[in-house]
Amino acid sequence: DAESSEGRIETLDESTVQRIAAGEVVERPASVVKELVENSLDAGASRIKVTVETGGKDGIRVSDDGRGIPEADLPRAVEEHATSKIRDIDDLEAGVGSLGFRGEALSTIGAVSRLTVRSRPQGGTTGAELTVEGGNVGEIQPAGCPEGTTVEVADLFFNTPARKKFLKRDSTEFDHINTVVSQYALANPDVAVTLSHNDRELFGTEGSGSLRSAVLSVYGREVAESMIEIEYSAGEDEPVDSITGLISHPETTRSTRAYLATFVNERYVTASALRGAVVDGYGGQLAVDRYPFAVLFVEVPPTAVDVNVHPRKTEVRFDHEDRVMELIGEAVERTLVDSGLIRSSAPRG
Numbered sequence: 001d002a003e004s005s006e007g008r009i010e011t012l013d014e015s016t017v018q019r020i021a022a023g024e025v026v027e028r029p030a031s032v033v034k035e036l037v038e039n040s041l042d043a044g045a046s047r048i049k050v051t052v053e054t055g056g057k058d059g060i061r062v063s064d065d066g067r068g069i070p071e072a073d074l075p076r077a078v079e080e081h082a083t084s085k086i087r088d089i090d091d092l093e094a095g096v097g098s099l100g101f102r103g104e105a106l107s108t109i110g111a112v113s114r115l116t117v118r119s120r121p122q123g124g125t126t127g128a129e130l131t132v133e134g135g136n137v138g139e140i141q142p143a144g145c146p147e148g149t150t151v152e153v154a155d156l157f158f159n160t161p162a163r164k165k166f167l168k169r170d171s172t173e174f175d176h177i178n179t180v181v182s183q184y185a186l187a188n189p190d191v192a193v194t195l196s197h198n199d200r201e202l203f204g205t206e207g208s209g210s211l212r213s214a215v216l217s218v219y220g221r222e223v224a225e226s227m228i229e230i231e232y233s234a235g236e237d238e239p240v241d242s243i244t245g246l247i248s249h250p251e252t253t254r255s256t257r258a259y260l261a262t263f264v265n266e267r268y269v270t271a272s273a274l275r276g277a278v279v280d281g282y283g284g285q286l287a288v289d290r291y292p293f294a295v296l297f298v299e300v301p302p303t304a305v306d307v308n309v310h311p312r313k314t315e316v317r318f319d320h321e322d323r324v325m326e327l328i329g330e331a332v333e334r335t336l337v338d339s340g341l342i343r344s345s346a347p348r349g
């Protein structure tokens with residue numbers, strides 16, 4: 001009974017462990033979308049279609065035309081710690097070329113939803129699907145589908161009511177999804193990314209490879225036309241290789257930092273220090289509580305950054321963080337000065 005077992009140390013059962021772990025990876029529908037879009041990108045997709053219902057609470061579907069998953073590998077795809085992307089810690093230390101590497105996204109999503117993975121490998125003649133409901137893996141079924149992969153997530157958090165209760169209104173949850181999908185669409189202008197909510201298409205990028213065209217599709221004409229190209233190569237001994245992308249005219253702003261998209265070695269990173277460095281570069285040219293648009297790609301030597309900080313992976317750790325931030329601010333400032341949009345501040349250093 002409760003009294004006599006109190007204080008005793010017991011090992012948690014598998015399904016409890018899974019659901020606790022899931023809470024760290026899957027916080028809300030947008031975290032599911034992020035993981036699925038990353039998988040599609042890692043699969044080399046040139047088209048990714050994201051469709052969500054009611055802010056992602058009732059349904060999330062991500063389809064791609066990537067390399068697909070062979071039928072025999074489907075059970076492993078939804079198993080914990082199973083990945084095709086790294087083999088050992090040395091691969092991770094050397095710097096991963098893929099967005100995923102922990103092999104835990106599909107298994108944890110499957111622990112807290114009804115997950116269906118349907119796939120047909122490139123060149124394959126047939127497709128197959130596998131469903132996981134609250135961690136219970138079903139049987140592989142044949143499925144008619146095009147080459148590529150479709151992942152469907154229904155009834156997210158149906159078996160973790162506490163987590164479900166903390167979800168916000170549909171529109172708020174959708175805003176988070178919109179932010180995530182927008183970031184990836186911008187980071188991958190060579191991939192055609194579309195986002196629809198309740199049967200309404202929000203945006204669709206062309207996949208032409210042009211960053212400005214992607215910005216036009218995601219943010220509209222006014223923003224696209226105000227964007228200034230940034231291209232900065234750091235010196236030999238600096239902890240940054242290059243800083244490239246687009247930043248907005250100091251008068252094209254919004255009231256949140258959500259439009260400051262920063263990527264480190266193509267990985268989406270939300271670290272507030274990075275966003276702060278961009279804002280610093282504007283050197284007091286922004287109105288109070290206004291933030292610019294930016295799509296900024298920071299390239300650093302893979303060995304100078306640790307991406308293995310947090311399961312949600314939007315944080316990274318740099319070897320010389322202060323200097324990295326300084327260089328970003330400098331790159332932004334110089335770009336604005338060169339465009340005649342701001343005057344140079346007092347010389348740095």
Ligand code: ADP
Nearest residue numbers: 039043077083084100101102103104105106149
């Ligand atoms: P990770 O991305 O860290 O490897 P996941 O749980 O997200 O872990 O995915 C497990 C494995 O399933 C991946 O390593 C990959 O081999 C396969 N996979 C998942 N999604 C896709 C997809 N959209 N296309 C092709 N393979 C996929």
Ligand code: MG
Nearest residue numbers: 035039100105
């Ligand atoms: Mg993944």
